[in-house]
Amino acid sequence: MMCFTRGARIAIMTAVLPLAGCVSVLKSGPPDNLYRFGIVEDPAHEAPIIERDKKPVTLGRVRFAPEIDGDRILTAHGDTVLYIKDARWVAPAPDLFTQAVMRRFEQATSSVRLLPAAARGNGAPLLHLTIDRFEADYRGNAQKSDAPTIRVSGSATLVDSASLQPIASRRFTVDERASASSQSAITSAFDRAVSHYTLQILEWCEVVH
Structure with missing residues (x-):
């Protein structure tokens, strides 16, 4: 059974690897389970040759909403958001996403x-x-034990660096159902969702730039 810590009440590619580690020297009890998501760098993968005819784009800072701008894993239950107890990302989510x-x-x-x-x-x-x-969205589940749907949603804007005027903008949403309501299943679903989301960004950039 999943355990959660209560947050503020608001309206609102590769394998995921659990890592052992202490979150704080002042914390008593066992350390939190640490997870990562995203496309893990393959040590055997050769560095790509930079093709001069490719169109360059510079990535700006990736901004996350305040309640997800950290290493805690958020869940949504009705109008209440909770953080998964004893589980964190190995680094702040914006860093892993970047x-x-x-x-x-x-x-x-x-x-x-x-x-x-x-x-x-x-x-x-x-x-x-x-x-x-x-x-991890539990809203709409018949039972609390049902697996949640992972939702990654946001917007991408391509901006002219000289005039700072928008060239194109689009909103993206990816929903990925977890296989179970467990830490490993939920974080694996986050990993798949981020993989699909970043692919959509890549394909969009190819079209608009």
């Missing part, structure tokens, strides 16, 4: 080359990503 987006572009055969935020100022359009839903 890595997943970068690796999606690096490992794909694409007409677009995604540059890190540090490359800003080279004249390439800017890709701004905002994520407002990143949660």
Whole structure:
């Protein structure tokens, strides 16, 4: 049975690897289970050859809504949001998501080359990503023990770096059903959802840029 810690009441590619580690030296009891999501870098994968005819895009800061801008795993139960007890992401979710987006572009055969935020100022359009839903949604379940649906939702905006005017914008939503209401099943479903989401961003960038 899943356990949750209560949060504020609001309206609202690869395998997931559990990692053991202490969250705080002041915390008593066993450490939280740590998980990661996203496209894990393959050590055997050769560094891609930079093709000069690819259209460059610079990734801006990936922004998450306040309740998901951290390492806690959010769930939605009716009008109440709860965090999964004794489980966290191995790093803040925005950091893992940024890595997943970068690796999606690096490992794909694409007409677009995604540059890190540090490359800003080279004249390439800017890709701004905002994520407002990143949660395991139990709403609509007949029983509390039913597996949740993982929802990743947000918007992408391509901006001209000189004028800062939007070139194109689109909203994306991915729903991925977990196989069970357990930590491992839920985090695995987050991993699949992020994989589908980053693929949609890649395909959209190829069309609009």
